Amino acid sequence: MSTTQIERLRALLEPLAAARGMDLEDVRITPAGRRRLLQVVVDTDEGVQLDACAELSRDVSEKLDETDAMGEAPYELEVTSPGAERTLTEPRHFRRATGRLVLITPREGAELTARVVAVDESGVDLQVPGEKGRKPTARRIDFDGIARARVQVEFSRKPAGDDESSKEA
Structure with a gap:
C-alpha cells in the first residue's frame, strides 16, 4: 500500500x-489472499491488555466504516x-x-x-553481563549511537537477587 494511505490511516x-x-506504534497493510490485513500496533507503558485491544478495535472499525x-x-x-521481541x-x-x-x-x-x-532523554544505561565469571559492567549509549536494538526473549531468567552466591550448598 502507498505511504500516503498509511499516513492517512495514522492520522485517522x-x-x-x-x-x-x-501510543500508535505502527500501521501495516499486507495482502492476505483476496483480502488485505490491516494491522494496528499499539502500546502503553504498562503494556496492552486484550480487552483494551478489543475496545480500540471497535473504535477503529467504526471510524473506518465512516471513511473511505x-x-x-x-x-x-x-x-x-508490539510483541515479545519488539524492535526499539x-x-x-x-x-x-x-x-x-x-x-x-x-x-x-x-x-x-x-x-x-535506566533511560533518559538522550540515551540508555546498560548492564553488560560479564564473561567467564567476570562481573557485569556498566555502559552508556546515546540514542544517536544506536543503529538497531531489539528486546530478547529470556526463558530462564533468574529472579532479582537470585544468584549463585545466595544459594545454600
Missing part, C-alpha cells in the same frame, strides 16, 4: 489510540501489541524495556547483548 487512528491512553480510508476492497482488522526505535521503547535484555547494534563498535538499567 492516532487520536483513537491516544483517547484510550495508547481503506477503499472498497475487503480487509481484516487486527489491533495488537524510540526512547519510550527503551523506557518500557527497562529491566529487559536487549540486543544492540551500535553505529560504531561490536554488537552487544545487555540489560536496560
Whole structure:
C-alpha cells in the first residue's frame, strides 16, 4: 500500500489510540489472499491488555466504516501489541524495556547483548553481563549511537537477587 494511505490511516487512528491512553506504534497493510490485513500496533507503558485491544478495535472499525480510508476492497482488522521481541526505535521503547535484555547494534563498535538499567532523554544505561565469571559492567549509549536494538526473549531468567552466591550448598 502507498505511504500516503498509511499516513492517512495514522492520522485517522492516532487520536483513537491516544483517547484510550495508547501510543500508535505502527500501521501495516499486507495482502492476505483476496483480502488485505490491516494491522494496528499499539502500546502503553504498562503494556496492552486484550480487552483494551478489543475496545480500540471497535473504535477503529467504526471510524473506518465512516471513511473511505481503506477503499472498497475487503480487509481484516487486527489491533495488537508490539510483541515479545519488539524492535526499539524510540526512547519510550527503551523506557518500557527497562529491566529487559536487549540486543544492540551500535553505529560504531561490536554488537552487544545487555540489560536496560535506566533511560533518559538522550540515551540508555546498560548492564553488560560479564564473561567467564567476570562481573557485569556498566555502559552508556546515546540514542544517536544506536543503529538497531531489539528486546530478547529470556526463558530462564533468574529472579532479582537470585544468584549463585545466595544459594545454600
